[in-house]
Amino acid sequence: MEQVAKRAGVGKLTLYRRWSSKEELLAQAIEQEVSADISPSAADVQALAPREIVERLLPAAAETAASPGFRALVARILGSAVSHPELMEIYWRHYILPRRELAAALLRRAQQDGLVAADADLDVVIDMMAGAVTYRVLQPDPPDAAEMLRYLKAVYRQAGLYPAGP
Structure with a gap:
């Protein structure tokens, strides 16, 4: 999560407000990848x-x-x-x-x-x-x-x- 936050230019708290876990974040990233x-x-x-x-x-x-x-x-x-x-x-x-x-x-x-x-x-x-x-x-x-x-x-x-x- 720390690396994702750094790459996005936001704090980890910002990520956790939207995604409750790294698995939730990853699942949505996968969905974005597939049309x-x-x-x-x-x-x-x-x-x-x-x-x-x-x-x-x-x-x-x-x-x-x-x-x-x-x-x-x-x-x-x-x-x-x-x-x-x-x-x-x-x-x-x-x-x-x-x-x-x-x-x-x-x-x-x-x-x-x-x-x-x-x-x-x-x-x-x-x-x-x-x-x-x-x-x-x-x-x-x-x-x-x-x-x-x-x-x-x-x-x-x-x-x-x-x-x-x-």
């Missing part, structure tokens, strides 16, 4: 067709997922889960959980539209999609943005959220 353009808004989930939302978000998601910064961020977060469980808990609560809730809402809409099986376990579907992307970006030869877009389309197609075709 908000890769998650649907709650309003979009209610107003737009699931496939329209996915088609709109995939290019930005592919750019983000293919970036070296995102790759490093994912590796660091996963790597710190055991040694810093409080960071992972805060990151989960502030970043992952809200996005999982939006993804679940999107998948429920897709179920209503007949795109996703009515008996699909949405937590499993979300885990499969997120796990596929995480696995892909952590490979030794990660994809560039074009390949990541192709891969994301395939992942979303398997989940029923992207239309079949080339």
Whole structure:
């Protein structure tokens, strides 16, 4: 916290007024690093067709997922889960959980539209999609943005959220 305060030109007290712990500060810094353009808004989930939302978000998601910064961020977060469980808990609560809730809402809409099986376990579907992307970006030869877009389309197609075709 001391180094962050010094770099920002403020006192540590100023930081602690805004963030109760270094984990809270770090979780928000992580959120700032990842573009908000890769998650649907709650309003979009209610107003737009699931496939329209996915088609709109995939290019930005592919750019983000293919970036070296995102790759490093994912590796660091996963790597710190055991040694810093409080960071992972805060990151989960502030970043992952809200996005999982939006993804679940999107998948429920897709179920209503007949795109996703009515008996699909949405937590499993979300885990499969997120796990596929995480696995892909952590490979030794990660994809560039074009390949990541192709891969994301395939992942979303398997989940029923992207239309079949080339």
